[in-house]
Amino acid sequence: MKNHKTIILSNQEISPGYYRMQILAPEYNRLAKPGQFVMFRVQRSLPPLLRRPFGIFRAGYVAPDCDGMPPKEFIELIYKVVGSGTEIMQELHQGDRIELLGPLGRGFDLGEPDEEKILVGGGIGLVPLYMLAEKMVANSNVRLLMGGRTRDDIITVTEFERLGVETYVSTEDGSLGEEGLVTQVLERKLDKYPNASVYTCGPMPMIDAVQKICASRGTSLQVSLEALMACGVGACLGCVVKGVGHSDENPQYLCTCKHGPVFNAEELDWSRLEKRDADCGGCV
Amino acid sequence: MAETKGQTVKMTRPKMAVEIAGLQFKNPVMPASGTFGYGEEYAPFLDLNRLGAIVTKGLSLNPKAGNATPRICETVSGMLNAIGLQNVGIDAFIQHKMPFLEQLDSPVIVNFFGNTLEEYVEVAARLEDVPGVAGLEMNISCPNVKHGGIVFGTEASAAHEVVSQVRKKTSKPLIVKLTPNVTNIQVTAKAVEDAGADAISLINTLTGMAVDVKTRKPRIANTIGGLSGPAIRPIAVRMVHQVVQAVKVPVIGIGGISRAMDALEFLIVGAKAVQVGTANFVDPNAMATIIDGLEEFCQYEGIEDINDLIGTLEV
Numbered sequence: 187m188k189n190h191k192t193i194i195l196s197n198q199e200i201s202p203g204y205y206r207m208q209i210l211a212p213e214y215n216r217l218a219k220p221g222q223f224v225m226f227r228v229q230r231s232l233p234p235l236l237r238r239p240f241g242i243f244r245a246g247y248v249a250p251d252c253d254g255m256p257p258k259e260f261i262e263l264i265y266k267v268v269g270s271g272t273e274i275m276q277e278l279h280q281g282d283r284i285e286l287l288g289p290l291g292r293g294f295d296l297g298e299p300d301e302e303k304i305l306v307g308g309g310i311g312l313v314p315l316y317m318l319a320e321k322m323v324a325n326s327n328v329r330l331l332m333g334g335r336t337r338d339d340i341i342t343v344t345e346f347e348r349l350g351v352e353t354y355v356s357t358e359d360g361s362l363g364e365e366g367l368v369t370q371v372l373e374r375k376l377d378k379y380p381n382a383s384v385y386t387c388g389p390m391p392m393i394d395a396v397q398k399i400c401a402s403r404g405t406s407l408q409v410s411l412e413a414l415m416a417c418g419v420g421a422c423l424g425c426v427v428k429g430v431g432h433s434d435e436n437p438q439y440l441c442t443c444k445h446g447p448v449f450n451a452e453e454l455d456w457s458r459l460e461k462r463d464a465d466c467g468g469c470v
Numbered sequence: 471m472a473e474t475k476g477q478t479v480k481m482t483r484p485k486m487a488v489e490i491a492g493l494q495f496k497n498p499v500m501p502a503s504g505t506f507g508y509g510e511e512y513a514p515f516l517d518l519n520r521l522g523a524i525v526t527k528g529l530s531l532n533p534k535a536g537n538a539t540p541r542i543c544e545t546v547s548g549m550l551n552a553i554g555l556q557n558v559g560i561d562a563f564i565q566h567k568m569p570f571l572e573q574l575d576s577p578v579i580v581n582f583f584g585n586t587l588e589e590y591v592e593v594a595a596r597l598e599d600v601p602g603v604a605g606l607e608m609n610i611s612c613p614n615v616k617h618g619g620i621v622f623g624t625e626a627s628a629a630h631e632v633v634s635q636v637r638k639k640t641s642k643p644l645i646v647k648l649t650p651n652v653t654n655i656q657v658t659a660k661a662v663e664d665a666g667a668d669a670i671s672l673i674n675t676l677t678g679m680a681v682d683v684k685t686r687k688p689r690i691a692n693t694i695g696g697l698s699g700p701a702i703r704p705i706a707v708r709m710v711h712q713v714v715q716a717v718k719v720p721v722i723g724i725g726g727i728s729r730a731m732d733a734l735e736f737l738i739v740g741a742k743a744v745q746v747g748t749a750n751f752v753d754p755n756a757m758a759t760i761i762d763g764l765e766e767f768c769q770y771e772g773i774e775d776i777n778d779l780i781g782t783l784e785v
Binding site for chain 1: 535536542748
C-alpha cells in the first residue's frame with residue numbers, strides 16, 4: 187500500500203447517477219485483491235477535505251503507448267453520486283490529477299474450489315464483487331444475485347455474464363428482472379444449493395437480511411461493509427464495528443478499513459451493528 | 471538582506487532542531503494525538519524517524535470503548551469527530567505498543583487523560599519508569615465525572631488542581647494540552663503553568679455540531695463533536711498568540727495545519743513546535759512534506775536556524 191499521485195484515464199456515467207472511472211494505478215493489477223479499496227483524493231482540491239473510500243471494481247493493463255514500452259496498470263472504480271465528494275468526482279476528466287492510497291484493507295477469502303458460490307450485490311454494493319467473480323470462475327460455479335430499487339441501480343451485469351457468471355436481477359419496482367427484494371431470490375437459490383457459500387455487499391438493511399438468512403441456515407457468509415472513515419489505515423477509529431464479544435469493559439471494536447472491509451459474518455456482533463446506512467456512494 | 475532574498479543558494483542546510491522542556495526535537499513537527507494511532511499505523515507511508523516527535527493516541531487507565539457510530543463527518547474545510555477516546559488502556563499500551571515506539575529515534579510523547587483526578591495521577595505514575603517514554607502530554611479536555619462532568623480544562627482552578635497532582639507524580643517533561651472551549655485561554659494557560667506544566671500545547675478541537683437535514687438527526691451519534699481541520703486554523707493561531715503572550719513556558723501550536731505555510735504562522739506567533747492532526751488523514755505523508763517545506767522556506771528566506779524565526783511576529 188502506497189500513496190500514488192496519478193491521473194484519470196476516463197470518467198463516464200454508466201447509468202443515471204452512477205459513474206465509472208478508470209485510473210492509472212501502478213502495481214494495482216499485481217497487488218490488489220478482491221474486496222480491497224482505495225482512498226481517493228482530488229489533488230490540490232479542498233473541499234472535499236477528506237479522502238473518500240471506494241471499492242476496486244477491477245484492475246488490468248492498458249495498452250502501451252508504443253511498441254516495446256511496458257504496459258501500464260489501471261484500476262476502475264464505480265461510484266454513485268450521493269454527496270459533496272462524489273459531486274466533485276463526477277466533474278473530473280481524463281488527465282485530471284488525483285491521489286490514490288491503497289490497495290487497503292482485507293479482501294475476500296476465495297473459499298474452496300469446486301464449491302457453489304453465490305454473490306449478492308445491492309446497487310453500488312456490486313462493485314467489489316466483480317474482481318471476486320473474476321478469480322472464482324476459474325474453479326467454481328458462481329451465481330450473482332443483483333438487486334436494486336429500479337433498473338437504474340442495476341449496473342455491469344452483462345460484464346459478470348461475460349465472465350461466465352449466472353446472473354439473476356431483481357428490482358423493488360419491477361422495472362428490470364424479478365419484482366421484489368434480492369433476498370427472496372437468495373432464499374430460493376439456497377434451497378437449491380444448500381452448501382453454497384455467500385458473499386455480499388450492499389446497503390446495510392440488505393446485508394442484515396442476508397446475514398439473517400445465512401445464519402438461520404448455517405451458510406458461510408462473507409460481508410463487505412461500508413463505513414464513513416477519515417484515514418483508511420486504522421488511525422482515526424471513525425469506521426469501527428463491534429466484534430463478537432464486545433462489551434464496554436472489554437471493547438472488541440474492529441476497524442472497517444483495516445480488519446475489514448470484508449468480514450466473516452461470525453466475526454461481527456450483528457445484534458449491535460449500526461444499522462444506519464452509511465450511504466457513501468460506493469465507498470467501502 | 472531584502473535584495474538577496476531567495477537568490478542565493480546556501481550550501482549549509484538550516485538548523486531545524488528545537489528544544490522543549492529539555493527534550494531535543496530534530497525538527498518542530500509532530501503528530502497531534504488521536505490522528506496518528508500508536509505510530510505503527512503510519513509506518514508503511516512515512517519514515518517515522520523524520521518526525522520531531524511521535525505523539526500517541528490518548529491513553530486512559532482502563533481500555534475505553536469509545537462512542538457509537540457514526541463517529542465522524544466532514545464539514546466545510548474540517549471534520550467533526552466524537553470517537554470517544556477509544557484506546558487500549560495504559561497497561562496494554564506499555565506492553566504491546568511501546569516496544570515498537572521504543573526502537574524509534576524520534577522521542578515518544580505519550581498523551582493521556584482521565585475522568586477523575588485519581589485516574590490522571592495513576593496513569594502518569596504508571597508511565598514514570600517506562601523506558602522510551604520521553605515526555606507526557608496531558609489532555610485536560612475531559613469531563614470530571616466526580617464533579618458533574620465539568621471539563622477539567624474549562625475551569626482554571628480544576629485545571630490547576632489536576633496538573634499539580636500529576637506534576638507531583640512525574641519527573642518526565644509534562645506538556646499540558648488545552649481546550650479552546652473557554653472564555654479566556656490566557657487564564658487556563660497561566661493556571662497550568664503555575665501548576666508546574668513544562669510546556670503547553672493548544673488547541674484541542676472546538677466543540678461543534680452538524681445536522682443531516684433529511685433525517686433531522688445529528689450527523690454523528692454523539693450529537694456534539696470536536697471540530698478540526700483547516701477551518702479552525704485562524705482561531706488556533708489567535709489562541710496560540712494569546713498564550714505565548716501570557717506564559718513563559720514553551721508553547722506547541724496545533725490546529726488545522728496541513729502545509730508548511732500553515733505551520734509557519736504558528737512558529738511566527740511564537741510556538742516552538744507544531745502538531746499536525748487532520749492533515750495526516752488526508753495525506754499520510756503530510757508531516758514529511760511540511761518538514762521539507764519548512765526547511766525550504768528557511769533556505770529561501772536566508773534563515774540559518776529555525777529558532778530565529780520563532781516569535782518574530784511584527785505587529
